[in-house]
Amino acid sequence: MKKYLKTTVVLAIMFVMADVAFGSVYSYGGSESITLTTAEWTVISPPTKLSDFNYTSTDITSILAYNASTGEFVDAASSDLLKEPTNAFYMLPNTNKGTAVSFVWDAYTPGSSSKELSAGWNLIGTNVIGEVINELNTIQPYVSTINVPRTLNARKSSSGSSWGSGNDNQDIAEVNWISDFLLNPRDGYWAYMTSPITYTKVLN
Amino acid sequence: MKIKSLIIGIICAATVLPVFVLAAPPQLPHLFYGDVTNGGVDVPIDTVIIAKVDGVEKGRITASVAGEYGGPNALDGKLLVQGSLSSTDVVKFYIGDNVADQEVLFSTGVVRNLDLTFNVPASGGGGGGGSYTLPAEVYATGDMNGDNIVNKFDFALMMSAWGKTGTGLAADLNSDGKVDKYDFALLMLNWGK
Secondary structure: HHHHHHHHHHHHHHHHHHHHHHHOOHHHHHHEOOOOOOOOEEOOOOOOOOOOOEEEEEEEEEEEEOOOOOOEEEEEOOOHHHHHHOOOOOEOOOOOOOOOEEEEEEOOOOOOEEEEOOEEEEEEEOOEEEEEEHHOOOOOOHEEEEEEEHHHHHHEOOOOOOOOOOOOOOOOOOOOOOOOOOOOEEEEEEEEEEOEEEEEEEEE | OOOHHHHHHHHHHHHOOOOOOOOOOOOOEEEEEEEEOOOEEEEOOOOEEEEEEEEEEEEEEEEEEEEEEOOOHHOOOOEEEOOOOOOOEEEEEEEEEEEEEEEEOOOOOEEEEOOOOOOOOOOOOOOOOOOOOOOOOHHOOOOOOOOOOOHHHHHHHHHHHHOOOOOOOOOOOOOOOOOOOHHHHHHHHOOOO
């Protein structure tokens, strides 16, 4: 009985360690914050499926998502669009004093996040860092162009937690589709689609 | 042989490399919020303010608070003026067919606190200085959102105001201070006009 208990404990520890070693940080509940240092538009995409995207409404002037099917920006301040990593949105702080926004996620079993893309321009994001050609491999035949919005995203601090405080173009490039360009969670991108398709990212 | 290689090369390149699209991503709207009055009096809740460029609608917002459209914070909403516009385009603001005193040049990504003033003669013989009432033609037709037709959208506005009491209610078509079955009857009389 004692031996059986010991074996069970060892197995449990091994299981937890394996999950920590190979699983994503998002497999567990948690949160992270970024600080928007200047009152300029920036483009944000949730790094994973969120339970909450927190901000102080009085510190933010506007949050806009883009409805590709109508070709219009829409007010998205209280929308669930702010919680899906396949989405991205524009955000405008109203102060240069530093505005914190935070991503909060619950522990969850592996799943997916999807977004219906329309022909034309779409605002998208990704949940893991990777080369654009890999991250968008499921929709690559339909992607004509990837455009990186040149907003606060281009001037992150080295830690990535402070946006607008770093050197210009520090870790993001204003380029169209190139194979070794890295997509980053939290950044949003414009994708020009030649036809409608569902964009899905597996969450892990 | 060279031509064959060239053709194969072009096909391979076209397969591997996506076509470069010259068109730029959509530009951000010009965003507006502020006070909105007619003859110095706050316009009522549910008043629709429409932004137009060269007579073509480029955005609209419904006042959720009397005398205000949108607000300075994220959750307040804004009037988004958007589309294929340039910095030389003049944006004008309307309630129904009535244009505001203010007009501005389009500027992408700019958020502006712009108070709008209208000087539409009050209906019902109230003259100036009284409480604000919607333009006569709006009352006559039930076209509460000012899109020149009485339809399901006006019906929706009436339903959202159903049972409300007070003065200056857009859906109070007979001006008896309450949105009720008599206003609904007026709406039906003018349906489709």
